Amino acid sequence: MTFKETARCPYSRARTGVFYTRHGPIETPCFMPVGTQGSVKSLTPGELLEMGAQIILGNTYHLYLRPGHELIKELGGLHRFMNWHRPILTDSGGFQVYSLASFRKIEEEGAIFRSHIDGSLHRLTPELAIEVQEALGSDIMMVLDTCIPYPSTPKDTEEATALTTRWAKRCLKAWRKKELLLFAIVQGGMSKGLRRRHTEELLELEFSGYALGGLSVGEPKELLFEMIEASRPLIPSEFPCYAMGIGTPEDLVECVHLGIDMFDCVMPTRNARNGMLFTSFGHIVIKNARYKEDQGPVDPDCNCYTCRNYSRAYLRHLFMARELLAYRLNTIHNLHYYLKLMEEMRTAIKNGSFLEFKKDFYAKRHNKISI
C-alpha cells in the first residue's frame, strides 16, 4: 500500500492523501516543482524545503542526454548528485522527444529522435526509458508514452493510444527495481470514449499509480476538464492520480475539485524567469513601469523570502538589469505561491471547506484592488 486517502470533500471529488515513497511521505494534493536538468532552476534544495516542496520532478530526456544516466548512477543516483533527499518523480522523456527534439519518428520499437543539444541520433524505447529512470533512482517512474498533438484525427489518436498501451506493457516487463514505483499514462486525445477505454485498459495492468497525459496541449479549457472527468472517476481511490503538465493556479483548483492528487508544471518557474509573478489577486508583470517606485512586496498576503525582504521596485530593477538574483527571487516567490496554494487546498479539504476555499480563491481574483 503506497497511497492512503485521508480526507474527502463531501461536495466534490477533492481529496487529501498520503503517498508513501522510498524517500518519505508526500501529502496530496501536491505540486512538484520541475528540476529539468538536475536542478530546479536557480534554487538550492534547502530553499525548496523551506518553501514546502515535498517532491520534485526530473526530466529523463534531459538527464539521459546530459550528463547521462550512467554517469549519474555511478555517482550514486540523482538524489545524491543534486543533493535532494526527498522524493523525485521522473517523466519518461516521451513529451520532450515530442516538444524539443530536432527530429523525431515514432515506430513500434520506440521513438527515434535527434538531440536538441548536438543533433546526435537516439532511440528511446520503453525498456530504455525504464533503464534510465532506474539508473537515476527515481522514486516514481513514468511509462514511455506517445504524445498526441492537438488537434489530431481520430485514427491517429486511436493508433497512438494503442501504442501507448503496448509500450506500457513493455515498461511493466522491463521494471526491475520494484522498490521504485511505476505510473501508467492515460492518453486518448480529446475523445472521452477513448480516454475511458484507455483508462480501463491500463487499470487491468499492475501500476503503482495513474497519470493523465496529453492534456494542456493547446485545447480549450472545457475539453481539458472534460477529459479529466472522463478518466478520473474510473480510477480506484487506492491509486494516486497525477495530471501531467498542469497548470495555472485556476487549473490546479479545478483539477483538485475533480479529484487529482499530483501536479507538475514549468509555469511557476518559467514565468518567474520571464518576470510574471503569481499573487492571490492574479498575476503581475514585474517589468511594468507602474512598479518602478512601488515599495510594497509582490503580494501583501505572501510570506515568502522574496516578499518578506524585497520591494516590487527592487525586483523590477533586478529584472530590467538582467541580474541573476531576479530569476532566483522571482522563482522563490512563484513556487512558494503554488506550494502554498496546494497546502491551503489540503487544509480546506480536511476542514470540509473546499468549496468555500474555491469561492474565496476566485473572489480575490475579481477584486484586483491592490495591484
Next chain:
Amino acid sequence: MTFKETARCPYSRARTGVFYTRHGPIETPCFMPVGTQGSVKSLTPGELLEMGAQIILGNTYHLYLRPGHELIKELGGLHRFMNWHRPILTDSGGFQVYSLASFRKIEEEGAIFRSHIDGSLHRLTPELAIEVQEALGSDIMMVLDTCIPYPSTPKDTEEATALTTRWAKRCLKAWRKKELLLFAIVQGGMSKGLRRRHTEELLELEFSGYALGGLSVGEPKELLFEMIEASRPLIPSEFPCYAMGIGTPEDLVECVHLGIDMFDCVMPTRNARNGMLFTSFGHIVIKNARYKEDQGPVDPDCNCYTCRNYSRAYLRHLFMARELLAYRLNTIHNLHYYLKLMEEMRTAIKNGSFLEFKKDFYAKRHNKISI
C-alpha cells in the same frame, strides 16, 4: 576616529585593524565583494553574511544610470533597497566611465560620457559623484578620479593626476553628509615620484581614508607592487588604505604584506560565472573533462556550502548545461575562498605568523597534487 590598528606583523607592513562605520565595524584587512547593480550577482545578503562578508561595494556609475540614485534615495537608500544592512562602499563611477561608456571626454568640469545601456549623454562631475553617493547612503564614498591608461606619457599622467587633485578638492567641498566617510584616490600612473607627490598632496586634505587607484590596469606585477610601495609608507597608520580593483589571491597576500587594509575585485564573482574556481592549490576550470566523474568537492580544504554539498561532477554538469545554479554555487565558493583567505591573514597577523602563513600559502600552490 574611524580606524584603529589592532596588530602589526613584526617582519612586514601587514597589519590588522577595525574600521568603524555607520553600519558596523569591519575587521581589516578585508575583501569587499562587488555588488555592481545593487546585487552581488546571484547571491542573497544572507549568503554573503554566512560566508563572512563584512562590507560590499556598489557601483555609482551603474546605479546612477539604472535605476537612478534619486529613486534609490526615495526608496530609503541602497541598504534598504537591496536588503543589505552592513557597510557599503561605493566607487565614484570614474573607472566605469573609463572602461564601459561608449563615448567619453574628460574636461576640467567633469567626465562627459554616453551610457553603455542606451547611449544617453551624461556629465559626471565631482559634485554629482558625491550627490549620487550621498543619495545612495553609502558608508564610504570615493572621490571622482581620472583613470590613467597603461602605458601613458609622462605629460598625460601628470595632467590627469593634477586634475584628480582638483576634483578631490571639489568632492571635499561638495561633501554634505559628514556621517558618510569619504576616501581620496591616489593616482600618478606608473611613476613612483608622481605617486609619492600625489599621496602627499592628498594627505594635506581631510579625507577619511586613502585609496590607491589606477593599478591592475595591465602593468607588470613588479610595477604594481612598486607603486604600492611608493605610496603606502607615506600614509599615516590612523588611515585605512584601500587598493582598488586588486586582485588575484597572490596579489592580496602581497598587498597585505605591503600594508593594504581593503580590497575589492570582480575576479572571484566574474570568474565563478566563467567556471574558474579558486582553491588552496590554485584554480580549476570546472568544465574540463577530467572533472566529469569527479565525486570530490572543488577544494577538499574548503567548508563552503558548495564544497559541503556538491561534487565537481555536479558543478561541471550545471556549468555545461548553463543552469542558473552553476553561477550561484560557483560564486559562493569563490567568494568564500577570498573571504576565508582574508580571515586567515588577519589571524596570522594577530598571531605574529604572517610570514609563515605566506610560506604555506605558496607551498600549497606548488604542490598541486589533488587537482
